[in-house]
Amino acid sequence: MTTTPERPARRRLLLPGQWGPAFDDGGEVLVVEALDEFSRRPLHRAKAHLWLSALRHRVAELGDRAEHVRVDRLADALAGRGDLEVVDPPSRHLRAVVRAASPAVVVLPSRGFVTSEADFADWVAARPGRLLMEDFYEAVRRREGFLMEGPAPVGGRFSYDDENRHAPPRGAAGLGLPDPVWPVEDEIDAEVREQLDAWRDAGLVTFVGEDDRRRFAVTAEEAEAALEDFVETRLGDFGPFEDAMLSGDWTMAHSLLSVPMNLGVLDPRHVVERVLRAFEGGAPLTSVEGFVRQVVGWRDWVWHLYWHLGESYVDENDALGARVELPVWWRGLDSSGVEAACLSDALDVVSRHGWTHHIQRLMILGNWSLQRGYRPDQLTEWFTDVFVDGTDWVMPANIVGMSQHADGGVVATKPYAAGGRYIDKMSDHCGSCRFSPTVRVGDDACPFTAGYWAFLHRAEPALRDNARMRNPLRQMRGLDDLEAVVAQEAAREMP
Numbered sequence: 001m002t003t004t005p006e007r008p009a010r011r012r013l014l015l016p017g018q019w020g021p022a023f024d025d026g027g028e029v030l031v032v033e034a035l036d037e038f039s040r041r042p043l044h045r046a047k048a049h050l051w052l053s054a055l056r057h058r059v060a061e062l063g064d065r066a067e068h069v070r071v072d073r074l075a076d077a078l079a080g081r082g083d084l085e086v087v088d089p090p091s092r093h094l095r096a097v098v099r100a101a102s103p104a105v106v107v108l109p110s111r112g113f114v115t116s117e118a119d120f121a122d123w124v125a126a127r128p129g130r131l132l133m134e135d136f137y138e139a140v141r142r143r144e145g146f147l148m149e150g151p152a153p154v155g156g157r158f159s160y161d162d163e164n165r166h167a168p169p170r171g172a173a174g175l176g177l178p179d180p181v182w183p184v185e186d187e188i189d190a191e192v193r194e195q196l197d198a199w200r201d202a203g204l205v206t207f208v209g210e211d212d213r214r215r216f217a218v219t220a221e222e223a224e225a226a227l228e229d230f231v232e233t234r235l236g237d238f239g240p241f242e243d244a245m246l247s248g249d250w251t252m253a254h255s256l257l258s259v260p261m262n263l264g265v266l267d268p269r270h271v272v273e274r275v276l277r278a279f280e281g282g283a284p285l286t287s288v289e290g291f292v293r294q295v296v297g298w299r300d301w302v303w304h305l306y307w308h309l310g311e312s313y314v315d316e317n318d319a320l321g322a323r324v325e326l327p328v329w330w331r332g333l334d335s336s337g338v339e340a341a342c343l344s345d346a347l348d349v350v351s352r353h354g355w356t357h358h359i360q361r362l363m364i365l366g367n368w369s370l371q372r373g374y375r376p377d378q379l380t381e382w383f384t385d386v387f388v389d390g391t392d393w394v395m396p397a398n399i400v401g402m403s404q405h406a407d408g409g410v411v412a413t414k415p416y417a418a419g420g421r422y423i424d425k426m427s428d429h430c431g432s433c434r435f436s437p438t439v440r441v442g443d444d445a446c447p448f449t450a451g452y453w454a455f456l457h458r459a460e461p462a463l464r465d466n467a468r469m470r471n472p473l474r475q476m477r478g479l480d481d482l483e484a485v486v487a488q489e490a491a492r493e494m495p
Contacts, residue, residue, distance in 0.1 A: 011067065013078075013086040015094055016051060017391065019058040020220050020265035022111055023087050029066045030084060031059050034074040035204060038196075041381060042331075044209040045196065046354035047388040053192045054218035060188060061219070075101045085112050090303075091392035092311060112261075113303050114269050114296045115140055120304040131308075133411075134159070137297035145434060146272060147279070148293055159293065160286040166240040167425055174249030175237055180256055181229040183222045185214050208333050208386060209351045216259035216355075216388060220246045223260035227271060230255040231278045239287030243359045245427035247341070250349045254357045255291070258389040261299070268295050299394075305401070305411065306393040314377050314396050319408035320415070320459045322373040326382060329494075330374075333386060340447050340495040341433035342423050343368055353389035359426065362416055363385075366403035368495065370417055371451035373458065376406035414468040417455055420446035441484050447495040453479060454489035 016037060033055055038048050059068045069077045073330045074094070078084070078101035090096050098105055110117055117137075123139060124131065137455040140156050141147060169175070183277045194429035199205040217223040232240075237253035244252060260266035272295055279288040329337060333351035338344040346364040349356050356365070361383070369379050380399040384390040401411025420437025424430040430437045435446040440453060456463070463469045476482065 008181070010085040011082045011083050013098070013105070015074075015086065015089045015098075016055070016110070017090040017262060018087060018264045019218070019223065019282060019483070020223075020260075020263070020267070022267050023264055024062075027065070029062050030077075030081075031055060031062075031066050031068050032077040033068065034069045034072065034077070035199070036073045038199065039205045041385050042206040042208050042356040044333075044350075044386045044388065045207040046209060046212045046214075047386070047390065048196055048205070048207060049189070049192055049211070049214060050216055050218055050259060050354075050388050051263070052195065053189055053214065054265065056188050056192060057219050061433040063435075078102050078105070081105070093392060106321050112264055112268070113300050114144065114272070115300045115304065117307065119143075119303070120308070121383060124308065131349065133297060133301045136301055137293055140296050140300065141292075144296070146276065147285075147289060155285050155289075157464055158289075160239070160289045161293075162390060163286050164239040164290045165243050165426075168241060168246050168428060170428075172246065172428075174246055175252055177237060177253060178233050180215075180234075180251055181225055182213070182215050183217055183225075189214055208331070209354055212353050213351060216256060218260070218263060218265060220265045223257070223266035225267065226257060226260065227255075227274055227395035230257065231274060231283075235275065235278055235283050235287055235291065237287070239284060239290045242290055242357075243426055245357075245360060245364075245423075245429065247310055247428055247432070249346050250353065250356070252357060256355075258299075259355075261295075262389050262391050262394065268299065272296055302397040303393050305397040309407075309410070310395070314345070314380050314400055317400050317407040318376060319406050320370075320404070320462050322370075322376055322404065322406060324373045326373060326374055326378045331382065337494050339434055341435075342427060342448070344427035345429060350386055356387075361398075363418060363426070364424065366399070366416065367418055367448065368451070370404050370415060371448070371489075373453040373455075376400045376402075376404045379404065407460070408468070413457075414466060415459070415463070417452055419449035419452035421449070441481050441488060445485075445488065447489070447492060450485050450489050453482065454486050457482060457486050 005421060009027055011030045012024065013030045059066050071077045074097050078098065081102050082104035084102065085108060086098055087477055088110040089098060090110065123136065133417040141153065141158060184209045200207060241253050246252065254283045257266060257271060261268055272292055275288055279285065333347055335344045335347035335351065339348060342364050346356055348361045376399060380395050383399050384392060384395045397411050400406045403416060405412060405415035420430065424437040434444065436444045437446045437449055439445045440450040454477055456472060460473055464473060479485065
């Protein structure tokens with residue numbers, strides 16, 4: 001009798017975004033610490049710290065099971081290695097490096113999302129015509145049974161977005177919630193800080209932003225604590241105030257879980273299941289549904305769009321003719337010359353923490369960039385590099401599609417442009433600002449209000465066939481001071 005020889009055990013290669021237990025099936029592991037992952041472009045200092053800290057904490061957790069290799073380039077550690085397997089990496093760059101370095105590497109299906117790449121491909125194949133996030137989200141809810149009662153959604157609706165747009169409490173400095181439970185830095189964080197200093201001092205890397213204390217989870221244990229803290233102290237307020245902004249409260253009721261999920265130390269399915277248990281325990285449906293939509297709807301959606309829209313999506317989409325180079329002060333997160341309170345605050349928070357919540361990203365930073373015509377390709381790189389949860393896959397659809405409408409409507413049905421009145425309604429910024437949100441011409445003209453009309457004037461040829469933009473364009477054409485507004489904003493150097 002003959003026996004088939006057993007296949008030699010393969011060593012699991014772990015890559016950025018794969019630092020949690022979901023990417024480890026037991027056995028020996030290879031962890032590559034590659035300098036080029038930190039040196040391709042200027043990074044926020046806090047982001048570099050988080051991602052390197054996650055790697056080294058994982059090495060410490062794995063102990064003798066881990067082979068920890070430090071190289072200049074990832075490819076240097078993989079060349080000729082025929083003993084490796086890897087969960088398919090979460091970026092084109094990493095997938096290309098892995099496949100080019102060693103064809104013998106066994107590639108397993110990707111993980112870290114609720115909908116698999118195969119399931120998304122099947123969903124796309126079954127849907128002729130335009131792909132909508134709302135339809136995808138509904139399909140996920142039905143498939144998984146999240147917030148469903150048989151064939152019907154709990155409460156009778158799939159989305160409660162319209163009820164989750166409360167303005168912040170007037171006169172309040174914050175929502176009055178306890179501070180999030182911040183992780184405790186340890187000796188690994190101290191070593192990471194020394195390593196980053198050494199790379200910087202040697203001229204090998206460039207950082208922007210401040211060296212904040214570590215505020216985000218980088219291990220599975222820390223991520224679980226952060227999840228519990230969110231569910232217990234902020235989930236109830238998340239829904240009503242998810243779009244609100246207060247200058248004295250940079251976290252508001254947000255979960256801060258995008259970082260550990262994108263690091264791979266917190267599984268999104270587990271997150272949703274925990275929030276659904278909170279709903280069974282009395283958490284409000286509007287908050288629970290809104291959070292579930294962010295995780296299994298939007299987060300999974302932009303992941304799959306990253307692959308579906310193709311490698312040229314960022315570089316070849318510029319539907320609104322946005323060709324302005326990012327200013328030096330913007331690239332460097334320098335808010336010192338910015339007088340518009342909302343923009344100054346957003347840039348300052350990003351500089352200090354490498355994070356803002358989604359409305360500051362979309363309606364302050366993104367809105368300003370849209371109005372000024374910043375290049376969408378440069379803006380995508382900037383958001384990827386200065387936000388601690390920025391990844392190659394998360395930003396293209398968010399910036400090119402949602403924020404800048406540079407794809408002409410593939411991701412979003414209209415540009416997310418707004419004037420100062422929206423910012424005044426949803427924040428406390430305008431009360432302390434030298435500009436007036438109701439004024440569009442003159443020394444106290446709000447750069448967002450005036451910028452909104454100047455943007456519509458510039459983008460009208462590309463937007464005139466968009467049904468959702470007909471009323472705004474009609475209003476723009478009726479302004480008796482439009483010429484003055486356009487000239488004023490063309491000459492404005494700083495907001």
